[in-house]
Amino acid sequence: MITQATIQQIQNRIDIIDVVGSFVKLKKRGTNYLGLCPFHNEKTPSFTVSPNKEIYKCFGCGKSGNTISFIMEHEKYSYVEALKWLANRYNVEVEETEVSAEVRAQQQLADSLYIVNGFAQQYFSKVLLEEEEGQDIGLSYLKERGFTDTVIRKFQLGFCKEARNAFVTEAIAKQYNSELLVKSGLAAMRNDELVDNYRGRIIFPVHNTTGKVIGFGARIIKKNDRAPKYINTPENEIYIKSRILYGMYFARQVIDKFDECLLVEGYTDVISLHQAGIENVVASGGTSLTTEQIRLVRKYTQNLTIVYDGDAAGVKAALRGLDMALEEGLNVKLVLIPDKEDPDSYVNKVGPDAFREFVASNKKDFIIFQVEVALKDAGNDSQKKAAVVNQIAETLSRINKAEDFTKQQDYIRQCAQLLKIEESGFNNLVNKFIREKVNKLESKWPVDQSSPDDGMPPLPDFDAGSDDGFQLLLKDELQERAVVRALVEFGLKAWNDSQKVADHIFEELVDEDLFDNQQLLDVIKTYKAWYEAGIEPTAKNFYYHENQELSAVVVSLMEFPYELSEKWKDKFQMAVSQRDDTYREEVISTLGYLKLRKIKRLIDENQQDLSRPHTIEEQMTLLQTHQALKQMERELLQNLGTVIVK
Structure with a gap:
């Protein structure tokens, strides 16, 4: 883990306009x-960055942070990768907490x-682009393709010379360890001699999602029946095939932008x-899709379109990994290239x-395609047809997410029609x-394991699904958010001669039941822990908290739907009050309305209880409770200076 001291250094040097401005043209x-x-296609700018608040917000797609x-x-x-990126940009030396000798050794090996x-x-790139052998053999081949x-420079393509140990000689001269050369696959030990492993081949570097080279694919150029093509x-330690998709580093932002990932088989297809x-x-890479590769795609999009050769091998390759x-x-579609092309x-x-x-016009639904292919293979064989029915049913059973239930039912209807069964x-x-x-999963649970529902908060008695229930929840949450925002923004300001705003808010919020939103309550608890430990909590502390959910909540609280024009004072020649001038009134108001909303809910619940037999x-007891709640409501309304509560 990166030390807090390093994180603090990075936070102190961050300039959001400098960082965001390196990716977005800002005015x-x-x-x-x-x-x-x-993050989305737009012609009219709606992406706003606040240097004062150190946050951004897009009023088009809603992204903020x-x-x-x-x-x-x-x-x-x-x-962690983002922190290291920023550390590198601002020349901050990254210190990490102590780890075991074994873990440290693994980290050092990976770095090496x-x-x-x-x-x-x-x-390899220098040989390809600048040396005669690379240009005559490797570059001429790529040009013919x-x-x-x-694009050659973009994907950092290279060439390995035909000589037995040209690369090894250069690497050893630069004092690279021979064991690392073998472990990385760049060299091999033959007859007690270290030789190049990729002789006479085009080199395709493989990058991880941060752009580091983690391995290589090497394609033979000359015809050699005995040598493998690749x-x-x-x-x-850094090259694990099941977790890699070639080209993801170059494609990830575009996949995110278009909300679709095209999957092909080979390096040259991508390029x-x-x-x-x-x-x-x-x-x-032509191998079966793995769970790790599928999850890598899912980081950027839910929509996967497989584009493979239209021959039998291509169809077979495309069907692998479907169930996962x-x-x-994922929403999986399939496109088969015609005429024996790739x-x-x-x-x-x-x-x-x-x-x-x-x-775009030839995408086939993956499951429907699978049914059609399986039925074609089964022909008129009734036993094979029965096996197809079971196979497709088992496939559809894997659509197990609650939000995909409707999709699963639609597939059942379509597949039943194709299979000609009820x-x-x-x-x-x-x-x-x-x-x-x-049942299989349950059999693996310990005997004393609690029910999945244990520990869940009880549902409120009112109907949250109704319009009134929804509005009540919405208004309550708005009040909760207003209180937490006031704490984060004004907590360190003076409340009176002996207290700060944070002290007053904590006195008023003794009852945690005032909050339904657990994330907002977590912000309050974190703030209080810092405050009591002598740390002065600010919005910035939360922005750069390692708990990204906590950070996102505070960013959403501090968003800026509008700003005061700098010309206002000059135009109207009048003083304009700012929130910093009226923070006490805001704190009183937000706390008061939060309590009022909660009392209104208790009154409604109590009245519902009164309507039942007792x-x-x-x-x-219920009548006395009602009177007490109404008295509390009147006092709050009097303090707030209002008489109407919607």
Whole structure:
């Protein structure tokens, strides 16, 4: 973990205008800055950055956050990766907390592999672009394939010389460890001699989602029946094939922007499509999709379109990994390239526009396609048809997310029609597979494990589903948010001679039941813990909290729906009161209305209880409770100076 001292240094140096401005063209507008949102397509700027509050907000798509969350969202980094990115930008040395010797050794090995791979990539690219052998063999081959200098440099392609140990000699001369060269797959030990592993091959560097080179794919150019077409990096501490999708580093932002990921098989498919301007594309390397790869796609979009060759092998490859994709909630479509073409050759044949149009108009629903293929293979064999019914039912049972229930029912209806069986019977079969899975999971639970519902807060008695119930919840939450915002903004200001605003709010909020929103209550508890520990909590403390949910809540509280024009005073020649001038009134008002809303709810609940049958003693207790609540309501209304509560 990164130390708090390092995080504090990064926070102190962060300039949100500098960071966001490196990705978005910003124009000053009053006290804020305005630009086109990088998270959705828009022609009129609605993306606003506040240097004073150190947050951004898009009033078009609703995205908001701070500097760190902007880097996380835009670059698709984790919290730690975003911190390291900022540390590098502001020349802050990253210190990490003490870890075990074993973990430290693993980290050092991973760092060493990154360094070796980075050197290798630069060496291979230099050979390809600047040395005679690389230009004559490697570059001429890539040019024949139609690749431009721009895309070659973008994907950092390279070439390994034919000589037995040209790369190894260079690496050893630069004092790179021979064991690391073997572990990274760049070299191999043959007859007690260290030799290059990728001799005479085009080199395709493989990047992780932060842009670091984690491995290589090496394609042979000359015809050699005995040699494999591709050699890939062996698995090691940083190269784990099941977690990698080639091209994701270059595609991730475009996938997020267009809300769709195209999946192809090979390196050249990805590069050709990128060159044609179709950049939301990654490659699986022709292997079965893994859960980790599917989850990597899901970080950026729920929509996966598989674009494979139309031959039998392509169809078979496309169908692999379907069940896992369904379990992860992806919407999967399939496009098969015609005429024995692959995406690389087809886009070069028909051009970018025709390729896009073909993909858009030829998407097939994955499950329906699977049914059609399976039925075709089964022919008139009744036993095979029965097996198909079971296979499809088992597949549909994997659509197990509650929000996908309607989609599952629609599939059951369509598949029953294609299979020519009764929908009700097919639905029962799907449910049978679902029950079997549930039973299997339950059998693995410890005997004394609590019910999944244990510990859940009880539902309120009022009907939250009704319009009145919804409005009540909404108004309550608005009051809760107003109180927490007042605490974060004004907590350190003076309330009276001996107290600060935070002291007053904590005295008034003794009862946690005043809050329904647990996240808002967590903000209050965190603030109080800091305050009592002698730390002066500010909005900035929350913005850069490692708990991103907590950070997001406070950012949403501090958003700026409007700002005061700087010309107001000059135009009207009058003093304009600011929230900082009236913070005491705001605190009194927000606390008062929060309590009032809660009392109104208690009165309504008590009245509902009164309408039910009770003993005389119970009836009297409820009446006395009603009178007490109404008295509290009158006192609050008097203090607030109002007589109407909607």
